[in-house]
Amino acid sequence: MHPLNWLIVVGYLAYVVVDGVRRSKGTKEIEGYFLANRSLPWWAVGLSVMATQLSAVTMIGTTGQGATDGIRFVQFYFGLPLAMVILGVTLVPFLHGAKVFTAYEYLERRFDARTRSLTSFLFLLSRGMSCGAIISAPAVVFSAVFGWDVAWSVALIGIPTVIYTMVGGVQAVTWADVKQMVLIVVALVAIVVVLLVKMPVSPDDAFRIAGATGRLDAFDFSFTLNETYTFWSGLLGGTFLMLSYFGTDQSQVQRYLTARSVDEARSSLLMSAYWKIPLQALVLIVGILVFVFYQFQAPPLLYNPAHEAEVRAERGAEYDALESRFQQAFTEREAAALAVVGTEGDAGRAAMDVFLAREAAVGAVREDALALAGEVTGEQPRDVNYIIPRFVLDHLPIGLAGLFIAGVMAAAMSSIAAELNSLSTATVIDFYRRWVKPEASDAHFLSVSKWATGAWGVFACVVATYAATLGSLIEVVNRFGSFFYGSILGVFLLAMLPRARAVGAFVGLLAGMGAVAAVTFGAPQVSFLWHNVVGALTVLAVGMLVSRLIPARG
Amino acid sequence: MTPLEPRSGHTTPPFRTTLIRVMAVQVVSLILLWILQARYGG
Numbered sequence: 001m002h003p004l005n006w007l008i009v010v011g012y013l014a015y016v017v018v019d020g021v022r023r024s025k026g027t028k029e030i031e032g033y034f035l036a037n038r039s040l041p042w043w044a045v046g047l048s049v050m051a052t053q054l055s056a057v058t059m060i061g062t063t064g065q066g067a068t069d070g071i072r073f074v075q076f077y078f079g080l081p082l083a084m085v086i087l088g089v090t091l092v093p094f095l096h097g098a099k100v101f102t103a104y105e106y107l108e109r110r111f112d113a114r115t116r117s118l119t120s121f122l123f124l125l126s127r128g129m130s131c132g133a134i135i136s137a138p139a140v141v142f143s144a145v146f147g148w149d150v151a152w153s154v155a156l157i158g159i160p161t162v163i164y165t166m167v168g169g170v171q172a173v174t175w176a177d178v179k180q181m182v183l184i185v186v187a188l189v190a191i192v193v194v195l196l197v198k199m200p201v202s203p204d205d206a207f208r209i210a211g212a213t214g215r216l217d218a219f220d221f222s223f224t225l226n227e228t229y230t231f232w233s234g235l236l237g238g239t240f241l242m243l244s245y246f247g248t249d250q251s252q253v254q255r256y257l258t259a260r261s262v263d264e265a266r267s268s269l270l271m272s273a274y275w276k277i278p279l280q281a282l283v284l285i286v287g288i289l290v291f292v293f294y295q296f297q298a299p300p301l302l303y304n305p306a307h308e309a310e311v312r313a314e315r316g317a318e319y320d321a322l323e324s325r326f327q328q329a330f331t332e333r334e335a336a337a338l339a340v341v342g343t344e345g346d347a348g349r350a351a352m353d354v355f356l357a358r359e360a361a362v363g364a365v366r367e368d369a370l371a372l373a374g375e376v377t378g379e380q381p382r383d384v385n386y387i388i389p390r391f392v393l394d395h396l397p398i399g400l401a402g403l404f405i406a407g408v409m410a411a412a413m414s415s416i417a418a419e420l421n422s423l424s425t426a427t428v429i430d431f432y433r434r435w436v437k438p439e440a441s442d443a444h445f446l447s448v449s450k451w452a453t454g455a456w457g458v459f460a461c462v463v464a465t466y467a468a469t470l471g472s473l474i475e476v477v478n479r480f481g482s483f484f485y486g487s488i489l490g491v492f493l494l495a496m497l498p499r500a501r502a503v504g505a506f507v508g509l510l511a512g513m514g515a516v517a518a519v520t521f522g523a524p525q526v527s528f529l530w531h532n533v534v535g536a537l538t539v540l541a542v543g544m545l546v547s548r549l550i551p552a553r554g
Numbered sequence: 555m556t557p558l559e560p561r562s563g564h565t566t567p568p569f570r571t572t573l574i575r576v577m578a579v580q581v582v583s584l585i586l587l588w589i590l591q592a593r594y595g596g
Contacts, residue, residue, distance in 0.1 A: 081580045
């Protein structure tokens with residue numbers, strides 16, 4: 001990469017750390033460290049919520065998914081605005097009004113200590129692991145693209161994040177999120193502009209080519225439990241997932257607990273609901289445009305440069321043969337794509353059929369190359385996450401490539417920082433202060449909180465270093481959360497029902513997780529988005545039944 | 555004070571106003587996606 005690009009990346013990293021450390025000056029007690037003394041404006045909190053949810057997986061995995069699978073992933077977010085509205089009138093007033101540090105603290109007030117501890121423990125377990133996966137996503141890609149050791153890539157992203165989160169607390173996290181969100185959007189828009197300028201066909205023709213391959217089919221109204229991304233799974237399953245994520249996951253709840261008032265907390269959530277679907281569509285369209293760009297510009301046969309180098313070294317002759325087949329197939333596809341442009345009616349449809357056949361031929365050579373890479377490396381050969389980084393480094397002008405790499409780092413760091421901050425909060429407030437040293441001073445808790453943030457950071461970096469062999473990064477993160485999310489949401493919903501009792505909540509929570517486990521292992525074909533619905537409804541049903549059957553003590 | 559910090563006198567828009575805006579943005583987004591699929595879909 002050009003030195004100017006590196007200068008941009010290094011400048012960004014230095015700025016984030018210096019600014020984060022500067023913001024630590026006003027933090028003298030844990031209310032300030034974890035909740036910014038509940039003083040932040042709604043728009044900053046809203047941007048922080050968005051930045052936390054938009055990780056590096058979105059920048060490299062979702063854009064890659066747009067290139068290979070099209071825009072249908074956007075359906076995953078159809079439930080989000082609805083979930084935000086529901087949360088705005090239900091859980092947000094409850095949690096913000098209760099003046100708690102963690103969402104789980106509220107459960108002890110409503111139910112009992114064991115329900116609080118169990119839900120908080122589940123949060124620590126799932127988020128601790130997923131935090132590692134979030135660091136590993138860009139680290140693995142950087143390592144392959146730049147030829148670094150994975151541990152160095154993890155350190156490059158992890159160490160600055162741990163420093164500013166540990167020293168500056170939630171103030172540093174939130175204000176860094178605001179700037180990171182701006183950087184991410186600028187980087188994405190810049191790529192779209194470059195793609196449109198470099199594309200040899202008009203945007204209308206580019207969309208025709210993408211549309212012919214089904215990549216612009218945003219809606220799938222089929223009602224099947226086996227398909228992950230459909231309108232119904234997004235609207236129903238997605239609503240439950242987003243309710244769980246934004247309503248009960250401390251990494252999100254803590255964002256809006258920092259808002260000045262209930263009204264500002266609600267507005268911050270709605271602000272992120274505003275832009276989620278358009279932003280997600282933009283991310284996917286970047287991938288789709290890259291797909292069209294590669295119709296007219298020869299793409300690499302394997303996008304993962306590390307795999308490419310290994311295959312060349314070990315099976316060079318076979319790879320050369322595949323490359324010449326690929327070049328031939330690409331040339332034919334390019335001619336077919338150009339024939340599609342400017343033809344209408346029956347001739348246009350015939351040209352489209354030829355193009356689709358050529359596209360399938362290119363896909364077949366790629367499949368052979370991926371199978372060869374799998375054989376040689378012994379690793380998962382899927383290279384979706386490398387499509388956009390390769391495009392950026394090979395085709396973006398000097399400066400913009402650095403901006404994009406900084407954008408990927410910003411996306412990773414904003415998510416990791418929020419998670420480290422919330423993991424530390426749950427550890428200190430729900431366990432250390434609750435069970436170990438309830439009477440200690442505020443200064444003691446502040447010091448422990450900083451060390452807890454650092455310890456979680458080290459843990460996440462270690463997990464990230466060894467999580468490199470995980471499969472599809474997006475699905476891993478979402479799947480892991482789905483085991484607990486729905487059930488924890490069920491407990492919070494129970495908390496709002498006056499007749500629900502502590503024993504019902506605890507038994508319901510266990511039953512909910514059991515039901516999700518039963519569906520996961522008993523009916524693996526059911527899409528993970530439905531697990532949240534199963535978990536939440538089971539907790540509600542079992543919780544109410546047990547509350548009714550077992551009379552309250554005292 | 556940095557430029558990103560809140561200005562004095564900054565007010566939160568009423569919840570209902572924000573709600574209506576959110577829903578409007580969602581409806582427009584869905585219509586645009588629908589048009590994209592109807593015009594170019596495979």
